[in-house]
Amino acid sequence: MPAPEPVIVYPPELPVSAARDEIARAIEDHQVVIVAGATGSGKTTQLPKICLELGRGRIAHTQPRRIAARSIAERIASELxxxxxGAVGYRVRFTDAVSEDTRITLMTDGILLNEIHRDRL
Incomplete structure (x- = not known):
């Protein structure tokens, strides 16, 4: 039995939440989108949720450090x-928390490069 769909809410105090519709349109219309914002604006936690809401199948979200990948995955899972x-997991060197239901995966840059190298389409 598949996991239930997560309930997606956006904290109104975050600037990215206020720009959600504009960001979603940009993601739908363009292959590459660059979002710039101040520290704490919600880029790291809200952008994957926007992609999820748009129906993106598998979302890879990279972070430079293992602890960041894990803690951000915990935060997004908590918000959802x-x-x-489940729907949100992480993959870092030596450990992971993912399943067949995982749609947002936080990972280090190196893990993503290894996945791309292995999965040559």
Missing amino acids: QVPLG
Whole structure:
């Protein structure tokens, strides 16, 4: 039985939440989108949720450090009210928390490069 769809809400105090519709249109219309914003504006936690809401199948979200990938995955899973390793998970060197239901995967840059190298389409 597939996991239930996460309930996506956007904290109104974050600038990215206010620009959600504009960002979603840009993601739908363009292959590459660059979002610039101040620290704490919600880029890291809200952009994957926008992609999820747009129906993107598998979302790879990179972070330079293992601890960042894991803690951000925990934060997004908490915001979506889903268990870590369900709709939201992480893959870092030596450990992971993912499943067949995982749609947003936080990972280090190196893990993404390894995945791309292995999965040559």
